[in-house]
Amino acid sequence: MSISEKTAAVVRRPRWLRVVGALALVSTAATVWLGLWVTPPDAVQKNLVRLVYLHPPIAWVALYLAFGLSALASLLYLWRRTRSMFWDRLAASSVEVGVVFNALTLATGMIWGRPTWGVWWTWDARLTSTALLLVLFLGYLALRRVPADPEVRARRCAVAALVAFVDVPIVHFSVIWWQTLHQGATVLNANLSPTIHGSMAWTLLLGFIALTLVFVWMVGVRYQIEVLADRTGAERLEVSLAERWAEGELESPSAGGNGHGNGTTGSPVRPPTRVGQ
Amino acid sequence: MWRDALLVAGKDLRIELRSRVALWQVLPVAVLSLVLYAFALGPARHTLAAAAPGLFWLAVLFSTVLATQRSFAIESGEGTRDGLRVSGIDPAGVFLGKAAAVAAELAVLQVVLWAAMTLLFGVHVHTAWLAIVASFLATIGLATAGTLYGALSAGLRVRETLLPLLVLPVLAPVLLAASRAWSGALTGPVSSGESWLRILGPFAAVYLVVGIVLYGPLLETA
Numbered sequence: 001m002s003i004s005e006k007t008a009a010v011v012r013r014p015r016w017l018r019v020v021g022a023l024a025l026v027s028t029a030a031t032v033w034l035g036l037w038v039t040p041p042d043a044v045q046k047n048l049v050r051l052v053y054l055h056p057p058i059a060w061v062a063l064y065l066a067f068g069l070s071a072l073a074s075l076l077y078l079w080r081r082t083r084s085m086f087w088d089r090l091a092a093s094s095v096e097v098g099v100v101f102n103a104l105t106l107a108t109g110m111i112w113g114r115p116t117w118g119v120w121w122t123w124d125a126r127l128t129s130t131a132l133l134l135v136l137f138l139g140y141l142a143l144r145r146v147p148a149d150p151e152v153r154a155r156r157c158a159v160a161a162l163v164a165f166v167d168v169p170i171v172h173f174s175v176i177w178w179q180t181l182h183q184g185a186t187v188l189n190a191n192l193s194p195t196i197h198g199s200m201a202w203t204l205l206l207g208f209i210a211l212t213l214v215f216v217w218m219v220g221v222r223y224q225i226e227v228l229a230d231r232t233g234a235e236r237l238e239v240s241l242a243e244r245w246a247e248g249e250l251e252s253p254s255a256g257g258n259g260h261g262n263g264t265t266g267s268p269v270r271p272p273t274r275v276g277q
Numbered sequence: 278m279w280r281d282a283l284l285v286a287g288k289d290l291r292i293e294l295r296s297r298v299a300l301w302q303v304l305p306v307a308v309l310s311l312v313l314y315a316f317a318l319g320p321a322r323h324t325l326a327a328a329a330p331g332l333f334w335l336a337v338l339f340s341t342v343l344a345t346q347r348s349f350a351i352e353s354g355e356g357t358r359d360g361l362r363v364s365g366i367d368p369a370g371v372f373l374g375k376a377a378a379v380a381a382e383l384a385v386l387q388v389v390l391w392a393a394m395t396l397l398f399g400v401h402v403h404t405a406w407l408a409i410v411a412s413f414l415a416t417i418g419l420a421t422a423g424t425l426y427g428a429l430s431a432g433l434r435v436r437e438t439l440l441p442l443l444v445l446p447v448l449a450p451v452l453l454a455a456s457r458a459w460s461g462a463l464t465g466p467v468s469s470g471e472s473w474l475r476i477l478g479p480f481a482a483v484y485l486v487v488g489i490v491l492y493g494p495l496l497e498t499a
Contacts, residue, residue, distance in 0.1 A: 078494060132446050139443040146433050159491050160429055160443065163422075166483055167447045174450040174476045178457070 017220040024217045027210035034203040048115055053203050055108040057211040062105045063130065065215055066098025067137065071165040074158035085230075088154035091161055093222035095140050097215060102134045125176040132171050136164040150230065278373070281366045285374025290381060292351050299347060299382050307340045307386055308393050315397065325398045330459035333394055334415070334452050340386055341419045341448065342441050344379050345427035352431065362496060372424060372492035376485075380420035387412055404462045407470050411458035414477035418451045421484040428495045450476055 013021075035053040042049030073091035076082040109127065110120045121127065140160050144153065293299045314332045318324050325332075352358050361371060394400060402408050426444040430436040454476035461470015 078491075132449055135442075135446040139439075139446065142439055142442055143429070146435055146439070148433075155494055156429055159425075159495055162491065163425060163429075163484075163487060164447065166487055167450070170450045170476065170480055170483070171446075174453050177472070177476070178453055 013221070013224065017217065017224075020213055020220065021217045024210065024213035027206060027213055031203060031207045031210045034199070034206065039200050039203050045116065048112065049200075051108060051112045052200070053207040055105070055112060056204070057207040058101055058108060059105040059130075060208060061211050061215045062098050062101035063133065065212065066094050066101060067133070067165065067168070069219075070094040070098065070161050074161040074165075077154060077158045078162070085150070085154065088150075088158065089223050089226040090219070091158065092144060093219045093226060095137050095161065096222055097218045099134065099137050099141060101215070102130065102137065105130055106134065125172070125178075128175045128178075129168075129172045132175075133168060136167065140164060278367045278370045281370025282373035282377060285366065285371050286377040286381070287374075289348060289351065289375060289378035293347075293378070293382065296351075299344065303340055303343045303347065303382075304386055304389060306343065307336045307390055310336045310339065311390065311393055311397060322399055326400050326464075329394060329398050329400045330463055331452075331456040333390060333459065334456045336390055337383065337387060337415075337419070337455075338445070338448055338452050341379070341383060341423045342444060344382050344386075345423035345444070346437065346440060348375055348379050348424065349427045349431040349436075358432070358496075368493040368496045369489040371496065372421075372428075372488045375427075376417075376420045376424040376488065379424055380416050383416050383420060384412075387416070400463055402462055403465060404467050404470070407467060407474075408459055408462035410474060411455055411462065411470070411477060414474060414481050415451050415455040415458075417481035418477060418484055419448060421481065421488045422447050422451075425484065425488045425491070425495075428492065451480055454480070 031053055035050050039050070039053075041047050070091040073087040073094065077084070077087035077091065106127075109130075113122065114120050140157060143160050144157050146153070148156070311332065314328070314335075315325060318328060352361065423444055426440060426447065430440045430443060433439060454473040458470045458473040458477065461467050461473070
């Protein structure tokens, strides 16, 4: 089945997205170069400190940017005056990219934690709430995969995103209390507290910019895929509807003109009552 | 809104009283889970007594999933949801009614579980008011958040597997706070238990408000 001109137009990425993609690539490459070769190793952590250019920016994208944007977009979808599928698609794209970054936050954190703390995992407040957040938004993605009418799915997912978002501060505070009542202060703060070298500060700043650009680019591309999926779904429905109609046209003369009312031929002219998903 | 809530809650509880599904299925599973926890941890009294608050709330948490699933299974009959929708009942009333019915079931469940735990694990409450206040707030939180997610996954073919994934991470703070509060009520210190009410209270209030506001849009989608 060929895709129409309208759909093909979506395949071509808009100019701003290509510019953002190029900038993301350049800034990420610059961060890697500065982080691995230019900046000095740390006095205490040696080369391990280089994770500081990667881990906090990833966490910033996952925990604040992605989930904040999805909550905002969901709210704007539910609000009648601004309701449009744009917000639904934006929220979905943002959550999906956010879940990837959230998993990366945990992975880079664990890789950093093993040599510095000696364990892959500790029941630190930030670690625990980040892990719970990942599961919360995996639930959102699972809900999104359930086949439903796009409007129904959009409303359901918007409610789910908001309800999950409301839970985030409660989870965070409860886990912090759980820690302070049981094990004492968190260890994660210690890594960033010493005053850092000038070139290190600039590299860290560049890391934040680079990963923010990567996030914007990924959400943009994911949004386009969502639009394409909706378009091709609708087109496929139209095509198969037309095919069924054509079958009906062919069969109706042989069924005896007006004789398709008695039900023996399965009334081929009537459009199918249950179509697609 | 309140009258509608009473009507819906009355309907749900009457169905439960007559069908006895909650009584003969959810309740035995909850008590059974206490026995299974003891198998998993070993029969030593002090181990069980130390773990008792957490195990109690874990049993309540899983029962909440069952109770909310049941609460929406009774709405899944032919045209029941449409009937409810066209009856002119305020969506907020439906939410409050269903949540109240779930809360009432959970309250009964907690009394039975508590009796079972006293017998099986040999634990006693030292500060009764703390245990009761914590239970009250936690039950409101569990019932409201559970009902919200129950409505979200109602009518979906995969609801049995989807609901636990959606609702358990959201309810995690309740499990944490309620077990710590009960730990304070059972063995002390009371002050550390008391501070956890500051998580349970806001959780209950937030999900009560969120449910009242968002239940309308959810009911439309069915």
